[in-house]
Amino acid sequence: MDKKTLKQYRALLKEQKLNDKAIDKLYDRASQVPTVLGKVVGSSSDFPYTEVRTTVQMDEPKEADEISRRLRIRKERHEQIRAAVMEIEEYIAEISDSVDRQIFELTFLEGKTQQEVGEIVGLERSSISKRIEGQLSHNSQK
Structure with missing residues (x-):
C-alpha cells in the first residue's frame, strides 16, 4: 500500500455516492422508456406448423439497450470502487x-x-x- 492509494479513500467515497446517484437516475430513465409494438414470428403449436406472426409490446430497443449498457458500466465501476475502499480499510485494520x-x-x-x-x-x-x-x-x- 502506498500513500497515494490511501489518499484516494475519501475521493472514492465521494465517487461512490455520485455513481450510486447515476445508477438511480438510469433506473428511473429505464422505467420511463416508451413501449412500442413489435412483430415476432413463430410457428403454430399444432401440425402442420405454419408460420404465425404475433404483435408484442416491448421497450423501445435502442434506448433500452443504451440504458442497459450504461447501467452495466456503472455497476462495474461500483464494484471497483467498493473493492478499492475495502482494500484500504483492511490495510489500516491490519496495522498492529x-x-x-x-x-x-x-x-x-x-x-x-x-x-x-x-x-x-x-x-x-x-x-x-x-x-x-x-x-x-x-x-x-x-
Whole structure:
C-alpha cells in the first residue's frame, strides 16, 4: 500500500455516492422508456406448423439497450470502487500498533491534518509524519 492509494479513500467515497446517484437516475430513465409494438414470428403449436406472426409490446430497443449498457458500466465501476475502499480499510485494520492505526484512520479515512491528528493522539506533527512513513516502508518490505 502506498500513500497515494490511501489518499484516494475519501475521493472514492465521494465517487461512490455520485455513481450510486447515476445508477438511480438510469433506473428511473429505464422505467420511463416508451413501449412500442413489435412483430415476432413463430410457428403454430399444432401440425402442420405454419408460420404465425404475433404483435408484442416491448421497450423501445435502442434506448433500452443504451440504458442497459450504461447501467452495466456503472455497476462495474461500483464494484471497483467498493473493492478499492475495502482494500484500504483492511490495510489500516491490519496495522498492529494501535497508535499507528489511529493515525492512519484519522489521516486517511477522516481526512484530518497531521497537526489535528497529533493533538488527538498526543504526538508532535513531525512524529505523525515519521510514523506514517515508517509504517508504509515497514509494510512495503513484507
